[in-house]
Amino acid sequence: MKTPSALPDPLSSTPFTWQEAARAGVSRRRLSHHSLASPSRAVRVPGSGADHSLADMARPLTQVTAFSAASHATAFLLWEFPGFLPGSNEPVIHISRPEPMAIPRRRGVVGHRGQFFDDEITIGADSAPETRLRLALGRAGLPTAEANVRTELSPGVERQPDLSFREWRVAVDYEGEGHSEPEQIVRDIEKQEDFARAGWILVRISKRHMTTDARTAVRKVRRALEHHGWSPI
Incomplete structure (x- = not known):
């Protein structure tokens, strides 16, 4: 079987969206190769999803759906809150969008609506x-x-x-x-x-x-x- 072409950095080491791949010049054929996992539409993961952190897996899911953010049990784990929140051990990622936008509906995602506070959102905060x-x-x-x-x-x-x-x-x-x-x-x-x-x-x-x-x-x-x-x- 033909060896697929190498992905450009940083796509070779972290989950990414189809849009990010297109901007980097990756072909649709390369994105369909079996070496890339597809946990949800328009998202690709190099290697096994187990190789990546929750933050890495959640990031592209917030990118493919406009005005969305990780929330609920996913945010609980990402923010390292003490204790246990029901649902934190489930193999899904919780994503919220502000009202009155539609709830995200895609494989591997539990969608929610919520209230976002603009004064607490800063573009560029890494973690x-x-x-x-x-x-x-x-x-x-x-x-x-x-x-x-x-x-x-x-x-x-x-x-x-x-x-x-x-x-x-x-x-x-x-x-x-x-x-x-x-x-x-x-x-x-x-x-x-x-x-x-x-x-x-x-x-x-x-x-x-x-x-x-x-x-x-x-x-x-x-x-x-x-x-x-x-x-x-």
Whole structure:
């Protein structure tokens, strides 16, 4: 059997939509090859779905249906809430659309309608923990953070923190479990040194800082902002 052509990055390693594949120049014939799983129409998954995280599997499903977001038991797991929510162990993904739009109906999806709050939605927030952190900072009365903005720290040196307060030269990174890998530790040290040389403070947040409504995380970010001249009105 003929070996299929290689998919371009990042489609070779993460679930994607047909539209994303078309923009990358992938043919319809390649998308029909048996090496790609099809959990739902217009979505393709390289390898087995078990090889990918829930966030990776949910993302294309929110892309193929306009104005939709992961919700209910799926959001419960993505946001790492403590305890157990009925339905969290089911092999489906919950997707909601705002009223009065139609409920999403597709294989592998449980559709819902819900109320979306525009002031709590930011395009560019990469993950649920980062979004939880951003919202907690806002509730605490801190300045509005920008999500995933590339910043030139010095000639030829650019960094893209999870959140940034450019006016006060404070950056915030949420570090998940992958940051304990030796290679990642080296990269994280280099990143912190780049920010420090440019006169920035890089605040590093982990899961343990996010308990009790992220109070410890908020305290760390507040201290950094105040150190660089911010004060509440």
